[in-house]
Amino acid sequence: MATIRDVARLAGVSVATVSRVINKTDSVNPETAGQVMKAIEQLQYEPNAVARGLAGKKMGIIALILPDILNPFFPALARGVEDVAHKKGLTVILGNSDDLGLKESSYIKVLKKKYVDGFIFASNTIHEEDVEALRKEQIPIVLLDRGLNTASCAVIRSNNREGSKLAVKHLIEQGCQKIAHIYGPQEFITARERMLGYEEIAGRLREYSPSLMEQGNFDIESGRKAVEQLLVRHPDLDGIFAGNDLMAVGALKALHERGIRVPEQVKVCGFDGIGLTEITEPELTTIAQPVYEMGGLAAQILLDEIESGIRENKLIELDVTLIPRKSTHKEES
Template identity: 35%
Template sequence: MASVKDVARLAGVSVATVSRVLNDSAPVTPETRDRVLAAVAELGYRPNAVARSLRTDATRTIGLIIGDILNPFFTELARAVEDEARGLGYSVVIGNADERPERQDHYVRTLLEQRVDGLLLCPTAEITPLVRDMVGDGKPLVFLDRTLPGLDVPTVRADGTAAIGELVGHLRRLGHRRIAFISGPAFLSTGRERTAAFAAALRDHGLPVRDEYLEAGDFQAASGRASAARLLDLPEPPEVIVAGDNLMALGALDEIRSRGLAIPGEVALASYDDLPWFTHVDPPITAIGQPVQELGRRAVRGLVERVGGGAGESVVLSARLVVRRSCGEHDSMEGSGPQ
């Protein structure tokens, strides 16, 4: 492999001049720059990123630890983070916590050992000593999608409270009164927030909060299916099932289909988290969509700001209701709702 000394020898310049050209750290004449770049191309020279990072104390990489790589929301979010980071000259190393604190800490430790410049973390349910120490040490960190109360860390997330209220109001206008909700786990901030917003929306629209219509899921398809089965087996089953995330909506859809029930004629279905394939289901599924691209963009920019010594700030974006036909709407309402 060619070295920087080989490049300098072929270009007829000093090693320091080669470094200035490659790092754009000081002006050189256009002729000198052209000679250096020609030598780099001829020799196939590639700078040693590890050595450069040791000199500059920067690796131009950030870490992203997500809750569950199999969840389409997190897959899309990771893509949004990667796209924005690449545009700013950063690479992204991704870890899948699988919703387990010990696995989250494994990736935190691993990424810190790899000397990433900062971390984006979709935190698990608890504040671990490692995360607390990381905050105390001042390592650039931004929470994404979820919160951990008690830690002073900038957080970028979406608030679905208004959209859930709009969904319940929409269902009420369609004549539905028996509305059930499959929640995410209460130990996650997103699970707690969506459940509280749903209960408040029912009360705001004069509907009772019936315990038998509140099912605790875990953001996985199997729990969505099991919860839907229990709801549909009730002596007075709900008219609508609202799933607290896309995977549980898929599980609920499977259960409804397995019973041969018509959507929305016999039971309506709606989901928190919109997905592209929701438009290809017959009927298309009404959903609450999160601004995933903007979440990724704002999170990366906030982290890069912190890497540069800035304080960073928390950002709360709004989710929005996307009305389709799975709750009894007409085709003409496809894609309506607040923008």
């Protein structure tokens, strides 16, 4: 591999001039630049990213820390991030935090030493101090689905509240009168927001009761269990709005096991819009988040901040969309 000094020698100039040509940071005589270009060409020279990184404290890498790539919500996010990053010549380091603050801290520690350009946290358990520390060191961060309290960096999320309202309204339109909700762990702001949206609309129904809500923890099994509980208390419920698709799948399973037909007897709606929803039987109505776009946007914002060096603590809330499918279909009467 040729180095910048090889190029300088061949072109008969100093390394500084070569650097200037490469980075266009300073004016260089066009003729000289030509020589340099020719030398670069001849030697097939490519600047060494690590040396650059050492000098500039930026490795051209962004870190994406998410809870678990196995959770079907995250691959699309990762892909969104990676596509944008790759287009700009940056690479993406992936970390699974399992929603453990400790693991997040550990990633931060390791990755800071590697001079990553910035972090995207799609994780709910980052310690506030970690964020603060990164800020103080001027390392750009973008947060996904984090509260307002951390107003010290860009935050992206989708409009969970409105999404829930869409879901419940849709269930009502399809004829549901007694709509249950399986909510996610309340330490997640997304889960809280979705519950609020549900309460806002479902609370108006004559049949509404707080006991129509049951906790799950965002996985399939908990969705199934929640429905079992709900059916004990309300055997006559006719709609279920699950806080995410995974729990909705669990709900579908529970109903199927009990011989309760979907959508005829009970209609089910999920949240997230992951691919799974297209392969259940019946296919699952869901509130789709623009996950891929969220990832891309997060990367875009991060890259902007990296390039410009200016932090904009914007809070971006993306719109979600209802995707009506068979699981909430209303038979024409």
